[in-house]
Amino acid sequence: MILTTKHKELIERIGVFHEHKGMQPLVGRIIGLLLVHEEGEVSFDEIVENLGVSKSAVSNALTFLQAKDRCVYSTxxxxxxxxxxxxxxDWREDFEKELLDIAEIQKFIDEVLEVRTQKNPEFNCKMKDFSNFLGFFKKEIPLLFERFKNQQG
Amino acid sequence: MILTTKHKELIERIGVFHEHKGMQPLVGRIIGLLLVHEEGEVSFDEIVENLGVSKSAVSNALTFLQAKDRCVYSTxxxxxxxxxxxxxxDWREDFEKELLDIAEIQKFIDEVLEVRTQKNPEFNCKMKDFSNFLGFFKKEIPLLFERFKNQQG
DNA sequence: GATTAGGTTCTGTATTTGCAGAACCAACAG
DNA sequence: CTGTTGGTTCTGCAAATACAGAACCTAATC
Incomplete structure (x- = not known):
């Protein structure tokens, strides 16, 4: 498959999006390429050529993506x-994991509440509210997927 | 306020949690300190002393936190x-922003779908599902906060 | 008008990151 | 057993990060 300028530009933008999520630049570009590539399956050297990077960099990035379970290869x-x-x-599981991940802060909020004195009740109260919401949120996640499935028909 | 070992250890852990979210180390530690500190209000040099870092580093980190609207000072x-x-x-708005942020991927999924051919319909179909879910998800966010408020009584 | 308190900005640097290039390895082909 | 293909691992480096320390600024104080 030959990539147009539009393809390449989209891959770059998908790349920086993933950089913001903490991934290294090339990993984001590879995700972009695998998304945009019409077959969905891309050979090692197609990645090397299309992204213009070294074999070693591609090898490491693919090892990372496979370790994170975001990518597989077939022969x-x-x-x-x-x-x-x-x-x-796997988008469901992946997205669910992301949601649980940002709710992880609850663990720390609760530890903070245990350690804090009563010197600032308003602060404590707001923190407690937030913790309660996060507990509620976690329970709502599976229901969210269920409701989506139902309204899909 | 004098910090115990437990306080300090919790601050460190809150620090690395925020590092994983892409923040620089000191910024995460400062968030931890402001959470754990009983008054909730901490002076500039208390930060310098408790975290054992330079004034310049603290100044930059606080500028960053204020720019991100996560922190204010009073006199x-x-x-x-x-x-x-x-x-x-602001925890509601902040959390909502985080949720919208991870749903931002929908924009790219949709662009990808526009650019892709019909060569791999299964792939396209799954991507379309994901996009539909993300649309559903965005609409559900405000309802989530509402439901929480109601069940709180 | 010199000094100090409370920060900020500038300059330099140790550390980390992200990749290139070369050496390397394993499997298969001639 | 030699060469080639497809990929991995090792070595090194340029650039970015994250901070220290010093110089600096500004408002109050003596």
Whole structure:
């Protein structure tokens, strides 16, 4: 597949989006490429060529993506190349994990509340509210997916 | 206020939690200190002393936190010191912003769908599902806060 | 008008990151 | 057993980060 300027520009933007999430630049670009590539499966050297980076960098980035379970490769009979693809089917679990991740702050809020004195009741009260909300939020996550499934019909 | 080992250890852990979110180390430690400190308001040099860092580092970190609207300072009559505090009251807006932020990926998914051919319908279909869910999710966010308020009584 | 208190801005630097390039390895092909 | 393909691991470096320390600024104080 030959990438147009539009493709490349979109890949870059997807790249910086993922950089903001803490990933290293190339990892974000690879995610972009795997999303944009029409077959969804892209060989190692196609990645090297399309992104214009070294084999070593691609190798490390793919190892990382596989470790994070965001990417897999398949092979074809009589072909030693690996064809990499995103695990798009896992979007539910991945998104759920992200939500639980940002709710993780509750653990710290609760520890903070245990350690704090009563010197600033208003502060404590707001923190307690936040903690309660986070508890509520965590319980709501599975229901959210269920409601989505139902309204889909 | 004198910090115990327990306080300090909790501050460190809150620090690394925020580092994982992309913040620089000291910024995370300051958030931890402001959370743990019993008055909730902490002077500039109390931060310097308790965290054992330079004035310049603290100054930059506080500038950053104020720019991000996570922190404010107040002053007291006849006292030139600034007393810094977290904007704990903003937890709703902050959390909502975080949720919208992770749903931002929808924008890219949709762009990707516009650019993709029909060569891999299964892939496209799953991406479309994900996009639909993200749209649903965004609409659910305000309802979530409402439901929380109601069940609180 | 010199000094001090409370910060801020500038300059330098140790550490970390992110990648390139080369050496390397394993499997298969001739 | 030699060469080639497909990829990994090792070594090194340029750039970015995150902070220290010093110089600096500003308002109050003597």
């Amino acid at each position: 074809r009979p009589g072909d030693r190349k690996r064809y990499f693809a995103l695990k798009v089917s | 007291r009559p006849g006292d030139r010191k600034r007393y810094f505090a977290l904007k704990v009251s």
